[in-house]
Amino acid sequence: MSYFKTLLLFILLPLSFASLAQAEDKSADYRLGAGDAIRISVFQNPDLTVESRVADSGIITYPLIGAVQLGDLTLRDAEKAIADKLREGGFVQKPQVNILLTQVRGNQVSVLGLVNRPGRYPIETGNTRLTDMLATAGGAIPDGSDVVIVTGIRDGKPFRKEVDVPALFVSGNSDEDIVVAGGDVIYVHRAPVFYVYGEVQRPGPYRIERGMTVLQALVRGGGLTMRGTERSLRIHRRTADGNLAVIAPEKFDVIQPDDVLHVEESFF
Structure with missing residues (x-):
């Protein structure tokens, strides 16, 4: 055996043993x-x-x-x-x-909704967390919501929790990255959207980004046409009691889910 092959063997063997030991530790935690x-x-x-x-x-x-x-x-x-x-x-x-x-059949978690690989996945270690299972399922697709719903049983009682996944990393609040349990269901709903129509370049539905303002919503729709005007903006919004309200918004008001933004034509 050449010198370089011998050197490579001495480098790779400890790494292989370390990986094997780590895998055994994870299996033991199951x-x-x-x-x-x-x-x-x-x-x-x-x-x-x-x-x-x-x-x-x-x-x-x-x-x-x-x-x-x-x-x-x-x-x-x-x-x-x-x-x-x-x-x-x-x-x-x-x-x-x-x-x-x-x-493995008992300790499995169902990942449903708008993820790349929905299905049932085994819990491989004793401290498998929500983000681990989302990663196993390939993560959310672009239309998937940032807020994930987890349901299951804890201490013999029904359990339900909504987790803002990006906030886990932005704010560093890892306590919200809960440990999953066998029988849990993780559901990724469709992201909230708003609608824009009228005198804009690209009317249609769009995903609401965090803290999106009316002005940002107009930009998302491609901006105004030559006949459009910001002075005649209207938002059609469903109120808590189910009624439809028509609002004249300011440019920096925050867009809400299912808002319908209408840009009217300028007559002058």
């Missing part, structure tokens, strides 16, 4: 859920090698010790739970238990 398939083995006890599936109750049945509650335990804690029962029952003096996750 919490078992209903439907997960596992393979349990005990060192020097081949008769205790079992393939099982976690029941809806979180229980599996294991030789010699019977029913064992493994639901919501990490793989390390599940290994310890089985080892303790084997030792306490006098079946194996110093059991070395290994659990391999062969199929």
Whole structure:
């Protein structure tokens, strides 16, 4: 082997071992859920090698010790739970238990709405956060809202939270990047829009950007035509009681979702 190949091998081997160790750590943090398939083995006890599936109750049945509650335990804690029962029952003096996750079904999160790859995704670690799952689903498409809705169950009660994703990074408020749980549904709705018509270059619906003003909305519509005038702007807006109001806005008023901006023709 040449000098350069030997040098490259010494560089790459530690990196490979580090990546493998990191992957094992993540797998160990995974919490078992209903439907997960596992393979349990005990060192020097081949008769205790079992393939099982976690029941809806979180229980599996294991030789010699019977029913064992493994639901919501990490793989390390599940290994310890089985080892303790084997030792306490006098079946194996110093059991070395290994659990391999062969199929993930229990701890999955559904990502729906305007994302690039909607679907169900497994929770790979015990501290998987909202942004991790959004990244797994390919992120929101351009028409997707910045505010994401998360629903699920927490402490046995229905849970619902709206999270402003860009604000997590702009304001640095990482506490809002919540840890997801099995059974959660992440939904990305369509971004709010406004409508502009009349004497503008490009009438139509447009996405509302943060803090967008009437003047910025006009620019988004391509600006005024030769016959348009800013003096005759009108906004048609639905009020809280469901009635339609017609407003004469100022240029720096903030556009609201579903506003209809009309630019009238100048007669002078």
